Amino acid sequence: MNEEVNEQTDIDTEKTEEVPETDAMNETNSTEGATEEVLQPEEEDNYAVLQAENEQQADQILRLQAEIANIQRTNARNQQNITKYRSQQLATSLLDVIDNLERALETEVTTEDATALKKGVEMVLNQFKAAFESEKITAIDPLNEPFDPNFHQAVSMMPAGDGQESNTVIQVLQKGYVLEDRVIRPAMVIVAE
Structure with a gap:
């Protein structure tokens, strides 16, 4: 009989132990569910x-x-201008030479040697x-x-x-x-009032 009582006590203990484990599991599950519900808004915030x-x-x-494209366009335009106006500095230096040659041609000569010169x-x-025309440099004679x-x-x-406006x-x-569309040197003129 003692054995039966001991067996029954063991069974009751097992039932008692099972019940708290089940309750503990339910509490754990409900806690996990609550944690998931709490994490969802945080996850949404993180996602946002x-x-x-x-x-x-x-x-x-x-x-x-867009900024890179603008820089590339600016660089391309600058490169075109460099190519387009590459001979400006040389032309500016040679303008005085042309002026002097034109002045030399205005002098009157009387001898055969001077005429040849x-x-x-x-x-x-x-x-x-x-050479100026080949570089698209034209004179302004207004x-x-x-x-x-x-x-x-x-x-x-x-x-x-008389007859002048x-x-x-x-x-x-x-x-x-003028080089292309850029004035290298403006013409020095006298204007009628």
């Missing part, structure tokens, strides 16, 4: 933060790409002009044209003569030159 950061980085990438100077001047401050530099004003170039003191 990550999504906002992703959008911000995507926007930053687009802006940087003048012919040689004229050939040199023509070569300079041909005699009897309206005064344009973009291309002309007025040295003085004189009263208009006011604000017209009546004398060119020094020719101007």
Whole structure:
């Protein structure tokens, strides 16, 4: 009989032990469920933060790409201008030479030797002009044209003569030159009042 009582006590103990374990498991499960519910809003917040950061980085990438494209366009334009106006400095240096050659041709000669020399100077001047034309450098010779401050530099004003309109170039003191669309040197002129 003692054995039966001991067996029954063992069974009751097992039942008692099982019940608290089951309750403990239920509590653990309910705690885990509560933890999941608490984590879900945090995960949503984390997701929203990550999504906002992703959008911000995507926007930053687009802006940087646009900035790079602008830099590339600017560099291409600068390179074109360098190529287009590459001969400007040399041309500016040679303008005085052309002016002097033109002045030399204006002198009157009487001897045969002087005439031959003048012919040689004229050939040199023509070569300079041909070289300038090949580099798209053209002269500004605005005699009897309206005064344009973009291309002309007025040295003085004189009263208009017969048949001359006011604000017209009546004398060119020094020719101007243009490279492509850029003025290398404006023409020095006298303008009618």
